[in-house]
Amino acid sequence: MDLTLHVERLGFRYGRTPVLHEVTLPEVRATEVTAVIGPNGSGKSTLLRCVAGFHRARGQVRLTGSDVGRRPDGGGILYLPQDPPPPSSITVFEAVLVARRIGGAGGRRQDHEAHVAATLTKLGLDEFATRRLSDLSGGQRQMVGLAQAMTRRPDVLLLDEPTSNLDLRNQLQVLRLVRDLARDQPAAVLAVVHDLSLAARIADRIVVLHDGVVHSSGPPAEVLTAEMLGAVYQVEGTVQETRDGVLTIAVTDSL
């Protein structure tokens, strides 16, 4: 049976302030991407941190499937935070190699180095391999963070706004890579994405979080509606689908 992430009835509070209420997500199977959207402060990052096990939440987070624990060079749940890796004096290549070794992958050094080189190529980071992290922009370091996550070959990848520091071209490239990674590796991916049009392009399913409650979930075309924009984001908007199935969301409120 395919590896599947189950998140059921999660409840969490910071001190006395409740943030998540009985949050149940649709199952996320390996090969699939689920995007979590919602307004600022709706609990998206908290949800990801609860799934990652950083917060002790009520409810259940389970991995099922005969593949669980079978991946020799990786596995498990990996959380990639919103902030890129900090500037430091190690090179991009070293940073990704260290991430792979910390991930517990066994084997020969040459094999790890070849894997890291291939990962950097996939992300278009070849030219940065020998540069120090301290010499990179925030967006470039965010790409390195993604390379570190990919090289650890997790069963479940939790991404908190993986494109927040990236320009338009890199946003698309990263989201394509995330989709390919989910399918090829395979991995179950849960990603917080602010841009609704990008979420629609990357995700098999979208979960809308509003005040810590799941407002709606399902395929992008079902979830991204003018009604949802009004009820959750309090804006007037339109959702249009092009002939090749791309959804475009436009806010029509005047400024």
Ligand SMILES: Nc1ncnc2c1ncn2[C@@H]1O[C@H](COP(=O)(O)OP(=O)(O)OP(=O)(O)O)[C@@H](O)[C@H]1O
């Ligand atoms: N460490 C913390 N201690 C107390 N309250 C917190 C903490 N972190 C977040 N919160 C509060 O919990 C709520 C949810 O925050 P969270 O960061 O999960 O939202 P979000 O949907 O990811 O927001 P954004 O889109 O702005 O990143 C917010 O009201 C926030 O102020």
